[in-house]
Amino acid sequence: MMKDDRSPGSMLDAMRAQKPLVQCITNFVAMNIAANVLLAAGASPAMVHAEEEAGEFAAISAALAVNIGTLSPSWMNGMRAAAASAGASARPWVLDPVAHYATTFRKRAVADLLALRPTIIRGNASEIIALAGGESRGQGVDSRDPVEQAEAAASQIASKYHAVVAVTGEVDFVTDGARGCRIEGGSSLMPQVTALGCSLTCLVGAFAASRPDAPFEATVAALAMFAVAGEEVARADDGPGSFSWRFLDALAAIDGAAIDKNARVRML
Numbered sequence: 001m002m003k004d005d006r007s008p009g010s011m012l013d014a015m016r017a018q019k020p021l022v023q024c025i026t027n028f029v030a031m032n033i034a035a036n037v038l039l040a041a042g043a044s045p046a047m048v049h050a051e052e053e054a055g056e057f058a059a060i061s062a063a064l065a066v067n068i069g070t071l072s073p074s075w076m077n078g079m080r081a082a083a084a085s086a087g088a089s090a091r092p093w094v095l096d097p098v099a100h101y102a103t104t105f106r107k108r109a110v111a112d113l114l115a116l117r118p119t120i121i122r123g124n125a126s127e128i129i130a131l132a133g134g135e136s137r138g139q140g141v142d143s144r145d146p147v148e149q150a151e152a153a154a155s156q157i158a159s160k161y162h163a164v165v166a167v168t169g170e171v172d173f174v175t176d177g178a179r180g181c182r183i184e185g186g187s188s189l190m191p192q193v194t195a196l197g198c199s200l201t202c203l204v205g206a207f208a209a210s211r212p213d214a215p216f217e218a219t220v221a222a223l224a225m226f227a228v229a230g231e232e233v234a235r236a237d238d239g240p241g242s243f244s245w246r247f248l249d250a251l252a253a254i255d256g257a258a259i260d261k262n263a264r265v266r267m268l
């Protein structure tokens, strides 16, 4: 479906060979699991958010992930500084607009961050629908909308902000405004494990770090890695607790060849 060096498996092998430093300004819930997901996948995560250092750290990182899950004014200053610094040094950065529709504070934060031009935006269906100004049924951080209903919103946002947009759920959707792609796989247990979406946003950052010239394919590769690993772990047919640790093991065990063999990625 994609040129060889841009296949999800090739992108994984390249990312692992590089072991990119990814600055993650994520939330208190996600910090531990997101760092473990990046380590298992082969990247080098650093959770650095203080306003006094976030901009300086972004200048030495290969990519940045910004997530508003547990926001405060001081964290917001750190996010602004880091995003501006990543932009100034032409490093890719990924925005996760967690529950941005829920409060005025979050809405303003996301508007500020969008003005700093994220390379990639990754959210669940409710978040992406609301980002385009639509009526979302989201409840707090949880989506209650199907991905198909967010696809038009994703395309609209991608064109408006010149960004790659990824909507995740049962079948993921990625677009850069011109191209679109669906990724099947994963497991219904994934939304039962907190902060897997936030961790995926950081992983998208790792793939984009290694291929800043190909943010669309990098995003597809990160989502394909989650889809293949999640589907494999779901075969154990257990609960969310064991899914969480098995998922880390599956991410660590998977290689590029396995992803290219098992990923169900369909260009539209």
Ligand SMILES: Nc1ncnc2c1ncn2[C@@H]1O[C@H](COP(=O)(O)OP(=O)(O)O)[C@@H](O)[C@H]1O
Pocket: 123, 124, 125, 141, 142, 143, 168, 169, 170, 171, 172, 185, 186, 187, 188, 189, 190, 191, 195, 196, 197, 198, 200, 223, 226, 227, 230
């Ligand atoms: N019902 C589902 N079936 C398969 N995979 C899912 C399902 N729901 C979510 N996922 C996967 O879980 C991961 C996190 O996505 P999601 O739950 O949409 O994000 P968030 O945690 O931000 O709401 C993605 O890899 C997504 O494909």
Ligand SMILES: Cc1ncsc1CCOP(=O)(O)O
Pocket: 027, 029, 030, 069, 070, 098, 141, 194, 195, 196, 197, 198, 199
């Ligand atoms: C539960 C919760 N509360 C604030 S942030 C957060 C984590 C959300 O993680 P995800 O968006 O990946 O489900």
Ligand SMILES: [Mg+2]
Pocket: 096, 098, 123, 124, 141, 197, 198
């Ligand atoms: Mg989320």
